[in-house]
Every structure is written in C-alpha cells, then in structure tokens.
C-alpha cells in the first residue's frame with residue numbers, strides 16, 4: 001500500500017480547512033503517494049508540521065473516497081495547534097497509514113454499538129461511513145455520543161442527517177447544559193443500560209477519553225457483551241509509529257502497530273495504568 005519510505009514524511013498540500021468547534025478543525029490533504037492506497041477505518045497518519053513536530057492523527061473521512069485525506073485536529077499543544085492552523089496550500093509531512101482498524105469485516109452480520117466521547121467521534125466516523133456505504137452487511141446500528149456541553153458536539157449537521165435515517169439510531173447526551181438543551185443530560189456510559197440490545201450478537205466500537213472508555217467497557221460487560229466484542233481505540237504518545245521506539249508501549253502491546261484499536265480482552269487490567 002505504501003510506496004514512500006515509512007520513516008520519511010512525504011510533503012503534501014493542505015486542500016481545505018474547516019472550523020468544527022472552538023479549538024477543532026478538519027483538514028483535507030492531498031493523498032500523495034502514501035495515501036493513494038486508501039486506509040482502514042480506525043487507522044491514523046503521522047502528520048509533520050515542519051520545524052515543530054510530528055503527531056498521530058486518525059483519519060476522519062470516508063474510506064471509499066481516496067482523492068483527499070480527511071483529518072480532524074484539536075489544537076492542544078505546539079504541533080496540533082500549528083497543524084490545525086494550516087491554511088490551504090500550506091505543506092505538511094505525511095507518513096502512513098498506520099495501525100489496526102475497527103473490526104469492520106469481523107462485525108459483519110452483527111448489530112453495532114458505536115460509542116463516542118468528544119473528539120472520539122472523529123476516529124469512528126470512517127467506520128460509520130463504511131457501515132452506511134455497506135448497510136446491508138450489518139444488523140441494527142446505534143450511535144451513542146457524549147460531549148461536555150452542546151457547544152462541543154462535533155459534526156452536528158451530519159449527526160442530524162444520520163438521525164433522520166430509518167436504519168440508524170443516534171443518541172446524544174451532554175454532561176452539562178443550559179435550559180435551551182432539550183436532549184439527554186448525563187455521561188455516555190449511562191446510556192448503555194437504557195438500550196434494548198442483544199449482547200451476544202453485538203460488536204461495540206468505543207473511542208473517547210480513557211476514563212470514558214473504561215466506564216463504557218464496564219457498562220457493556222455488565223450488559224453481557226463479551227470482552228472480545230468490545231473494541232477501544234487507545235491514544236498513547238508515540239513517535240515512530242512503527243513499533244521500534246517504545247514510546248507507546250502499553251503492557252505487551254505497542255499502540256502504534258498492535259493498535260490503536262484493541263479488543264477489551266487485550267486491555268483488561270491495563271486501562272488504569274497512567275502514561276509517563
């Protein structure tokens with residue numbers, strides 16, 4: 001898939017930049033040689049801001065569209081802030097795609113519970129596009145999405161459009177809201193016990209802050225979903241993305257190459273470990 005040397009960032013141009021939230025932007029990039037082979041939902045690229053740093057950023061676009069690479073970036077530090085500020089025609093460095101994807105093939109025939117917290121919706125959006133592009137391959141599909149406040153809801157118009165589909169259930173909850181919010185209030189793991197679903201025939205894909213994933217996995221287990229059917233996307237600081245440097249080592253896993261998507265049976269007992 002990759003024609004570029006895996007260590008060498010390929011210069012590609014930013015094609016467009018769209019503000020999503022106060023500190024979050026979606027960039028579309030030229031695919032270059034690296035991106036021409038496509039990607040799997042759940043994979044990520046290493047994006048290099050020249051002179052600042054290189055960071056892992058998940059794909060957030062439709063995997064069936066390979067003419068542009070779509071990444072949604074929250075500005076939290078030097079590299080992500082510079083990346084998010086990149087204007088069309090700016091050049092960034094690209095290495096990838098890296099990592100494991102969501103279990104799209106293994107989940108065929110099953111019901112899907114897609115559970116996102118905050119920016120975690122971005123790495124799950126390619127999985128949602130894939131499901132909608134191949135709707136007949138999956139059973140019931142439910143998206144649970146939680147954010148801190150209504151102002152933090154990512155891809156709002158798209159969520160509304162998905163919610164209008166007859167075969168896709170979208171449930172949104174916020175931690176705190178003013179009196180103008182008429183939706184649900186509460187944390188996203190609390191939605192799990194309110195759903196009627198068949199735990200033996202459900203695959204869950206979860207992405208969000210680690211604490212949210214920990215409580216969500218626990219709620220799913222309580223509901224009877226097997227650990228092997230619960231998949232989480234782990235975010236750990238990483239540098240090489242190739243399983244050499246050890247920055248992202250998490251127990252016996254390297255998040256960059258064994259993950260970022262890992263099933264809960266491989267993560268059990270590790271989720272409470274702090275990153276140093």
Ligand SMILES: Cc1cc2nc3c(=O)[nH]c(=O)nc-3n(C[C@H](O)[C@H](O)[C@H](O)COP(=O)(O)OP(=O)(O)OC[C@H]3O[C@@H](n4cnc5c(N)ncnc54)[C@H](O)[C@@H]3O)c2cc1C
Pocket residue numbers: 044053055056057058059071072073074075076077078079080081119122123234235236237238260
């Ligand atoms: C596989 C993977 C996919 C990712 N996908 C996205 C994405 O789609 N969009 C996006 O905005 N961000 C994503 N991230 C997180 C992104 O890589 C970090 O925000 C970025 O590395 C921060 O770099 P910085 O130089 O801007 O800030 P730094 O100064 O390095 O860090 C700023 C703050 O963010 C924390 N931080 C740094 N790296 C990470 C990390 N990997 N995970 C959690 N906290 C971190 C630091 O501890 C610090 O508190 C992903 C991370 C991984 C590992």
